[in-house]
Amino acid sequence: MIDHTGISVLDFEAAKAFYDKAMAPLGASLLYMVPEQHTSGAKVGGYGRDRPVFWLHETKTPAPGRHYAFTARSRADVDAFHKAALAAGGRDNGAPGLRPHYHEHYYAAFVFDPDGNNIEAVSHGPA
Template sequence: MFDHVVFGVSDYAAARDFFIAALAPLGVAVVSEGALGVELCRPGAVSSLCLRKGGERTPPLHLAFTAASRAEVDAFHRAALAAGGTNHGAPGLRPQYHAHYYAAFVIGPDGHNIEAVCHTPGA
């Protein structure tokens, strides 16, 4: 649906390290990095997330990333907490959204609500 999302962060190094570690279990990695900031993307994907240096801090966002499996959601949650995120919803089903909505939520360094979600039925 989108090509890229760009937002400024208050502490570039902390935000960069957090997002790289938290999104690694989902197959997201650094595509490019330069004077403006860093771009993160899945290999071969079209959409990307860009963190910008020196810009105004963006008000808290809700960013939801697709996971290929429930195990990826679990791995995202562990990695995000290990990278300094704060638990905002342990991995589990969220039937209020739909029967197979399996997600986990963390609050990142700038207060953003970061989610990983799998929409497929579990084993």
């Protein structure tokens, strides 16, 4: 069971601007910034709904792209996530739609963030 996770980003402010917009339709926002005296000067911030669970960590070395899927409360939220992420500068990696090869009600959308991470919003319920 995952408690929290994070990614490395080259430009923290660009990543923050992207995730601020992409996470809003999912009901998540930046909840906490770690004081830089505890991070050797790097910017580190956590997103979530009620507590930080998805962290951005500023780095000077790019990391290989990763995949992260975020729970959406509805198919409309998946659609709104995809639209917001593209408007924030993300690149499409799969328009909103059913992915029945996972299961009958798997409705998801995929976007590459500014650092090349493949982020997804998914709803598992029926329409």
